[in-house]
Amino acid sequence: xxxxxxxxxxxxxxxxxxxxxxxxxxxxxxxxxxxxxxxxxxxxxxxxxxxxxxxxxxxxxxxxxxxxxxxxxxxxxxxxxxxxxxxxxxxxxxxxxxxxxxxxxxxxxxxxxxxxxxxxxxxxxxxxxxxxxxxxxxxxxxxxxxxxxxxxxxxxxxxxxxxxxxxxxxxxxxxxxxxxxxxxxxxxxxxxxxxxxxxxxxxxxxxxxxxxxxxxxxxxxxxxxxxxxxxxxxxxxxxxxxxxxxxxxxxxxxxxxxxxxxxxxxxxxxxxxxxxxxxxxxxxxxxxxxxxxxxxxxxxxxxxxxxxxxxxxxxxxxxxxxxxxxxxxxxxxxxxxxxxxxxxxxxxxxxxxxxxxxxxxxxxxxxxxxxxxxxxxxxxxxxxxxxxxxxxxxxxxxxxxxxxxxxxxxxxxxxxxxxxxxxxxxxxxxxxxxxxxxxxxxxxxxxxxxxxxxxxxxxxxxxxxxxxxxxxxxxxxxxxxxxxxxxxxxxxxxxxxxxxxxxxxxxxxxxxxxxxxxxxxxxxxxxxxxxxxxxxxxxxxxxxxxxxxxxx
Numbered sequence: 218x219x220x221x222x223x224x225x226x227x228x229x230x231x232x233x234x235x236x237x238x239x240x241x242x243x244x245x246x247x248x249x250x251x252x253x254x255x256x257x258x259x260x261x262x263x264x265x266x267x268x269x270x271x272x273x274x275x276x277x278x279x280x281x282x283x284x285x286x287x288x289x290x291x292x293x294x295x296x297x298x299x300x301x302x303x304x305x306x307x308x309x310x311x312x313x314x315x316x317x318x319x320x321x322x323x324x325x326x327x328x329x330x331x332x333x334x335x336x337x338x339x340x341x342x343x344x345x346x347x348x349x350x351x352x353x354x355x356x357x358x359x360x361x362x363x364x365x366x367x368x369x370x371x372x373x374x375x376x377x378x379x380x381x382x383x384x385x386x387x388x389x390x391x392x393x394x395x396x397x398x399x400x401x402x403x404x405x406x407x408x409x410x411x412x413x414x415x416x417x418x419x420x421x422x423x424x425x426x427x428x429x430x431x432x433x434x435x436x437x438x439x440x441x442x443x444x445x446x447x448x449x450x451x452x453x454x455x456x457x458x459x460x461x462x463x464x465x466x467x468x469x470x471x472x473x474x475x476x477x478x479x480x481x482x483x484x485x486x487x488x489x490x491x492x493x494x495x496x497x498x499x500x501x502x503x504x505x506x507x508x509x510x511x512x513x514x515x516x517x518x519x520x521x522x523x524x525x526x527x528x529x530x531x532x533x534x535x536x537x538x539x540x541x542x543x544x545x546x547x548x549x550x551x552x553x554x555x556x557x558x559x560x561x562x563x564x565x566x567x568x569x570x571x572x573x574x575x576x577x578x579x580x581x582x583x584x585x586x587x588x589x590x591x592x593x594x595x596x597x598x599x600x601x602x603x604x605x606x607x608x609x610x611x612x613x614x615x616x617x618x619x620x621x622x623x624x625x626x627x628x629x630x631x632x633x634x635x636x637x638x639x640x641x642x643x644x645x646x647x648x649x650x651x652x653x654x655x656x657x658x659x660x661x662x663x664x665x666x667x668x669x670x671x672x673x674x675x676x677x678x679x680x681x682x683x684x685x686x687x688x689x690x691x692x693x694x695x696x697x698x699x700x701x702x703x704x705x706x707x708x709x710x711x712x713x714x715x716x717x718x719x720x721x722x723x724x725x726x727x728x729x730x731x732x733x734x735x736x737x738x739x740x741x742x743x744x745x746x747x748x749x750x751x752x753x754x755x756x757x758x759x760x761x762x763x764x765x766x767x768x769x
Contacts, residue, residue, distance in 0.1 A: 270298035270424075273432045275307065284310050284338065289357070289432060291425050293416050296651055303416070305425060306364035307357040308334045310341055313350055320462070321433050322352035322719065323426065327444030327468070327703075329596035330589035332363035340765045343706065345716045352719075355433065359449075360425065361417035361592045368413055368592045370406040371633070376587045377537075379632035385523030385541015391630035392615060396607075399642035402633040406595060407648070417592065418599040418652030423453040427460065437462035437664075439719060443703045443765070444468040444677055447668075448475060451685065452654045458663035458690075463719050467669040468677040468703040471684035472658040479601040479640070480613045484620070485678040486637035487629070491621035493552050493675035493700060497559055498623075500737070507737065508563035510570070519623065522570055531572045531579055539579035544569055545627040547578045549635065552675050555701025557735045594633050598643040599650050610644045636676075661690040665724045668692050669711060673700035693724050699734030706765040708733050 273289035280286035290302040312318035326336035337356035344354065358365040371379070379398060384391070406414055426449070430438050439462045442450040447466035454461050455472075474482035501508035501515040511518040523541030530538040544566075551558060568576035582590075603610075617637075618629040628638040660666065666689050670682025679696075686694035697704035697711050704711040710731030717723045 268298055270295065270428060272428055273305075275432050277309075280308065282338070284308055284341075286334075289425075289429060291360075291428050293413075294651060295421055295424050303360050303366055303413075305357050305360065305429075306334055307355070307429065308337050309353050309355040310337070310349075311353045317350070318353060319351045319720065320353070320439050321355050321430075321435050322348060323429075323438060323440040323442075324354060324356045325440065325442035325446030325449050326356075327446055328362070328589070328593060329359070329445050330362055330591070330593040331445075333357045333359065334364060343765060345712060347716050347720055352439065353433075355429075357429065359417075359422050361413060361595065363588070366413060367588065368406075368410045368417060368595050370402055370410055370591050370595065371587070373584045373587055375405070376582075376590070376632070380542065380546070380582055381538060381540075383540075383542040383627065383631045384527045385543075385545050385627045386520070386527055387626050387630040391626070392611060395614070395630045395632070395641045396610075396645075398632045400645050402594065402642050403598075403645050403647065410595065411648075414595050414599065415649045416652050417596050418650060418654065419449055419452045419596070420456070420654030421652035422449055423456050423654065426453050427457055430460065436460075439463045441465045441705070441715070441719065442467065443705065445470070447677070447685075448472060451658055451660075451689075454660035454663050454666060454689070455656070455658045456654070458660040461660070461663040461666065463664065463722060464666045465669065465705070465715050465719065466666065466685065467705050467715075468674060469668050469670060469682040469685040470677060471681040471688075473656060473688060474681075474684070476600060476653070476655050477602055479603050479643070480609075482601075482681075483613070483637040483640060484617055485680060486676070487617045487621040487625050489678040490549060490552070490628075490637075490675045491623045491625055493673060494548065494623045496673065496700065497552065497562060500556075500559055501563055504737075507560050510563040510566040516623075518570070519566070522566065523627075526569070531574060533574055533579065533581060537581045539569075539574070539581055542627050542631060543581050544578045545624050546582060546634075547580065549624060549628065551577070553702035555673075555699055555707065555734060556737050557701075559737045590634055593635060594639055594642055597636070597639050598646040599653055601639070601643055602653070602655070603640060603644040603646070605644060607644075610640060614640055658685075658688050659690045663689075663691050664722070666692050667715065667718050667724060668694045669697065669704045669715070670694060671697045671699050671701060671704050674702050675700075676702040693727065695725050696730040697734070698730055698732040701734070703765075704731065707735075 270292045273291060275287040275289060277285040277287045286308050289305045289307050291305060292298045293301040293303045324337050326333055333356035337354055341354055360366065361368040437460050438453065440450050447468055448470040450464045450466050451472045454464055471482060498515045498519065501510055505513065523544060526539065526544065527541040530540040533539050565576040565578045569578045614629050618626040631638065633642045668682050668686040670679045672679045682694060686692040695711060695714055697708050701707060705715050706712055708731045710733050714725045714729065
């Protein structure tokens with residue numbers, strides 16, 4: 218779902234929507250734009266100049282709704298800390314009582330690819346009052362994302378064509394086609410984003426955060442990161458353990474697998490996503506009256522639906538079309554809402570059977586999705602170290618598709634897209650990766666770090682949270698026994714624990730488990746019932762609008 222400050226945009230060769238920059242102070246006269254890169258170069262430093270990167274000077278201005286916005290110039294390449302810079306868009310909202318505030322709370326969204334500026338704007342009002350009263354709430358667009366030099370490899374037309382041709386039930390030539398598209402995406406990144414792509418890895422993002430911490434006058438970092446934001450926080454803690462005050466890592470990654478053994482990271486994500494879909498279909502079979510999809514055999518109906526839509530796509534608004542791949546794409550993101558959305562998924566699948574385009578599962582991805590997907594792929598190809606072995610690539614990808622039959626084949630053999638299906642692109646990636654961080658991830662000597670894992674998480678598997686809590690020198694795991702992605706805002710128990718930890722530094726007892734997920738209503742709701750996070754009913758078609766759950 219696009220947010221109000223999205224407008225139409227243009228790239229060098231064709232129409233493309235650009236997110237407008239925040240109102241900021243003008244760059245200094247010494248800076249000039251490097252053609253095509255969106256980064257700045259500064260005048261050469263005199264001999265003997267400091268090798269430490271300068272702390273950004275934040276000049277705040279009002280940007281509506283009580284928020285203040287600014288720009289922060291940080292090194293493009295930390296190997297040359299006094300050299301070229303990249304400008305990061307930042308936002309904050311001050312604590313209501315500045316005399317009693319405890320510092321600044323960094324909020325980091327999921328992704329990679331989601332806007333931290335929008336994350337703060339869209340979620341501030343739903344934060345617990347204790348957080349809004351205790352902290353200035355701060356966020357920013359990381360390098361390569363949104364207002365901070367958005368990276369683009371494939372344009373809208375290329376992405377639309379690739380997704381339109383993808384299948385929900387791929388054929389025998391699908392693997393070779395996926396490898397070819399991965400190579401084409403890589404080449405487009407070299408051609409269109411070559412000046413920026415080496416520098417968007419999470420090691421440099423963590424260094425940016427440390428400069429922003431200093432610019433805000435904070436001695437130590439207070440931080441909440443969800444999903445990919447948990448990996449950013451993990452790397453920060455590993456690089457700057459003595460500068461951690463309180464870190465919440467919600468929907469955590471196994472950082473060693475993610476960075477250094479990516480095939481071992483990808484497979485559990487395939488299995489977690491397919492497992493969540495399988496549990497939904499089991500519920501659908503057990504409660505046909507509420508689900509309304511499948512006529513007693515939802516699994517068979519789901520397979521038939523994908524094949525039927527592939528064979529006869531549904532025309533959609535604006536000359537688009539929806540097929541089996543469209544349904545898989547929508548399910549991949551929206552099943553993250555947990556059990557509370559299951560009745561709506563059943564209704565949407567039934568409408569898709571009827572070729573009713575009011576079903577949100579029949580909405581093809583829009584340019585807002587492509588804004589997210591481009592940096593999602595680039596960042597992870599820089600962060601991850603895939604072996605350059607074609608035989609291993611084929612064995613891993615085809616096995617993933619086989620082990621996750623509900624959604625896996627469409628994703629494994631689809632175009633460059635999201636997270637666990639990056640192998641066909643990243644295994645062919647070339648070029649320097651100076652911004653990649655490869656460990657260790659112990660964060661030895663840090664303050665206690667709170668790790669949250671959801672047992673039925675379809676996006677960041679629960680075992681990853683366990684692994685991270687064990688890798689950290691001072692990690693503490695809180696378990697949310699539930700379906701869906703992340704815990705904060707979806708569980709009153711977990712939300713209270715996070716709030717207490719961030720405000721007062723109180724770590725939950727070892728073995729703490731929350732089990733207060735909102736269950737499916739007994740009949741399909743027309744509006745979101747109280748205490749739920751029905752994303753599609755609350756937000757419309759979710760175009761990667763990153764929202765913390767709301768507990769009302």
